[in-house]
Amino acid sequence: MKKNKLRVGIIGLGSQGSVYAGFFKAGLVKNGTLAAVCDLNREKMEAQAKKLRLKCRQFTDYRELLQSGCVDAVIVTTPHYLHPEIVCEAVDRGIHVMSDKPAGVYTLQVKEAIRKAQAHPEVYCGLMLNQRTHGTFKKMKQMIADGEIGEIKRVNWLITDWYRAQSYFDASPWKATWVGEGGGVLFNQSPHQLDLLQWIVGMMPVKIRAFCHFGKWHDIETEDDVTAYLEFENGATGTFVTSTGDYPGANRLEILGTKGKLVCTDARKLVFYKSKQDEREFNAAYKGGFGTPGKKKKRIFTKKISVMHLEVINDFVSSVCDHTELKIGYSEGLNGVEIADAMLLSQWLDREVTLPIDDALYYAELQKRIANSSLRDANDAVLNTIGTY
DSSP, rough: OOOOEEEEEEEOHHHHHHHHHHHHHHHOOEEEEEEEEEOSHHHHHHHHHHHHHHSSEEEHHHHHHSSOOOOOOEEEOSTTHHHHHHHHHHHHOEEEEEEEEESSSSSHHHHHEEEEEEETTTTOEEEEEEGGOOOHHHHHHHHHHHHHTTSEEEEEEEEEEOOOOHHHHHHHSSSOOEEEEETTTTTTHHHHHHHHHHHTTTOEEEEEEEEEEEESSSSSEEEEEEEEEETTSOOOOEEEHHHHHHSSEEEEEEETTTTTTEEEEETEEEEEESSSSSSSHHHHHHSSOOOOOOOEEEEEEOOOOOOHHHHHHHHHHHHHHHHOOOOOOOOOOOOOHHHHHHHHHHHHHHHHEEEEEEOOHHHHHHHHHHTTTOOOOOOOOOOOTTTTT
16 A cells, blocks of 8 residues: 655745755655745745745745644744744644754753653654764764774864855845844854764763854854864863854864874865874873874775755654654754854853853843844845755
């Protein structure tokens, strides 16, 4: 007997939502069919639906879509503040939901949505942390979990290949505003890296001191240049540097342990510098003064990169249809949001902050910025995001 396909709606038919709609139109989502799309901007939605040749229902209010009975699940690609709100609304109606990144803007709203999801385990709640499917990052996580680099000592990520011209921000009224997006490079371009930072090493920072520059390289309200210092519970330290104003930029992740170092460049090339002896053991036993443990350099090859967004969507749809566990649940997104919040809070308070952060304090500080924020006068254009991930 042929299994019925999951009826899916996309809420937010902008740059990313249109990519997802294209997956369905091309028949790439194995167990799903696109039943509806929704966007506040009817003119933009109709233009995109015509461009993609979509034959599905159209809505301008996501609540009407959820009430319509025409969908079993929704994918949320709206501005960030709405992610937790729509997750909660969908769960209340028994509709499966997958949110795009980030899970939200501030920890209070994300935790509320997580509690809602946990109270309704029959409803699937996923999150588009597609970089976790990347073969290189999966390999790094596995090697660290297996103890191949020993005890972690240092984690450094320089991720500045996010260059964005002013026209990128001017194309959307909500981007890079406190009232519309709730942050800049930390919430738009770098959420995946903030998530991967703690996911790969298997531990969260416990202290952060960050220096965030707001509108340094662009005419925007939010941060476009960040340098942060991190401390972990085991004594390891690290740095995280990101910007949308650097060109040429760089993408280099180094994770140093007592038994060696992993170096990932451009999210593709992975090299393992394996020490011949654990550095801590060598340090305690060696009597020659200027010696080193010695090392071997090895290139690590991983599987070819898949279409990562599509892989996550297929997992979400198949999990609902087959009643299997999601690979990436919505609750997985809290840690990345907390790290971003901690970085901004550190700058706002001009001091080091500890994690978990004070949720209420962060929310209060954010409200101060929102009070003086405004949406941009923009045409809400749909930009081509292919090749920008």
